[in-house]
Amino acid sequence: MKINKWKVFQVIQFVFFFAVSVFLFLRKFDGTGLENTTEVKWVSFAIWLGFYLFLLALEYGIRFLVTIKNRR
Secondary structure (H helix, E strand, O other): OOOOHHHHHHHHHHHHHHHHHHHHHHOOEOOOOOEOOHHHHHHHHHHHHHHHHHHHHHHHHHHHHHHHHHHO
């Protein structure tokens, strides 16, 4: 059975994303030392999610371009 490196990387990346997301929701204080309220948790998660989606879009864009280049 051949394992696709791309899929393995995607799974590792998702596990990392999930671990950081759990950390953002479980910490009592944010980076500035202030108490982490529910609103701050959601804002932190939204920023983290935006960064993750940006990376995914970049990866899929590069993969798309490589696939097109290899077809020629």
